[in-house]
Amino acid sequence: MIGGAPVLRFAPSPNGRLHLGHAYSALLNADLAKRMGGTCRLRIEDIDTQRSKPALIEATVADLAWLGLRYPEPVRRQSDHMAAYRAVRDGLIDRALAYPCFCSRGQIRARVEADGETASDPDGVPRYPGTCRSLDSTHVAEKLARGEPHTWRLDMAAALGCAGSSHGYIAFDEAGERRVDADPARWGDAVIARRDVPTSYHLSVVYDDAGEGITHVVRGRDLEAATDLHVLLQRLLGLPTQFYWHHPLLRDATGEKLAKSRGSQSLADLREAGITPAQIRAQLGFD
Numbered sequence: 001m002i003g004g005a006p007v008l009r010f011a012p013s014p015n016g017r018l019h020l021g022h023a024y025s026a027l028l029n030a031d032l033a034k035r036m037g038g039t040c041r042l043r044i045e046d047i048d049t050q051r052s053k054p055a056l057i058e059a060t061v062a063d064l065a066w067l068g069l070r071y072p073e074p075v076r077r078q079s080d081h082m083a084a085y086r087a088v089r090d091g092l093i094d095r096a097l098a099y100p101c102f103c104s105r106g107q108i109r110a111r112v113e114a115d116g117e118t119a120s121d122p123d124g125v126p127r128y129p130g131t132c133r134s135l136d137s138t139h140v141a142e143k144l145a146r147g148e149p150h151t152w153r154l155d156m157a158a159a160l161g162c163a164g165s166s167h168g169y170i171a172f173d174e175a176g177e178r179r180v181d182a183d184p185a186r187w188g189d190a191v192i193a194r195r196d197v198p199t200s201y202h203l204s205v206v207y208d209d210a211g212e213g214i215t216h217v218v219r220g221r222d223l224e225a226a227t228d229l230h231v232l233l234q235r236l237l238g239l240p241t242q243f244y245w246h247h248p249l250l251r252d253a254t255g256e257k258l259a260k261s262r263g264s265q266s267l268a269d270l271r272e273a274g275i276t277p278a279q280i281r282a283q284l285g286f287d
């Protein structure tokens, strides 16, 4: 499988300030890399052109440095690699494994409601009803020629037909390793390229984990279901499958997971309140 020294990565999206949950993930990655005799890389996942801001990238790097974390150069920024993602996306399109979807979110919701469908993808988004999967090819060509906004969706049935339906990966944690069966089909026809950029989180992360030689992916449980889809994409693209550790998420006093969108206290807030990196490490269980 994957030889050589372990390579891990911490891969924040710079669309807000880092909070304690990020600190936990970053420290766990660094700690494991050290214990395994490997390295941990930093990757800035800034494909969201609306929400990723240069000042937030600088702040992310500064917050991590404040915590005492240093990363090998160069630090990969996904926004620098759009041409490569486009080529990967186009490869899937050429193999008839992806199709353009012209539906807006509102249209999808209306169609799902009209059909009385209740299924949703693991991220809570209503299951795509497949409206654009069987559009007439001349009609599609016209829409594309007119520049109609569209995403690209993986044709899940075609993808499973191509890559087989039996998928899995090795999960690891303190207790050891175990084989996990993956069920990519729980995602329906997932978006592999957004409207504004020729990629999506799923496509970029799979391509980058392979390109950066990542051997062990350590990330939150909120992404555990995404791994099922990533394993399928890896199979389709001929890329290696990493070992995965999906760590528990930190929760606030009300039991909600920490989130930038919920205004969880940022590391910057804690720093300003006089909390030291050593206190944060101790609070999170690292020495």
Ligand code: GLU
Pocket (backbone or CB within 6 Å): 011, 012, 013, 045, 205, 218, 219, 220, 223
């Ligand atoms: N960029 C993702 C996030 O900040 C994490 C991606 C990953 O670790 O695979 O939630």
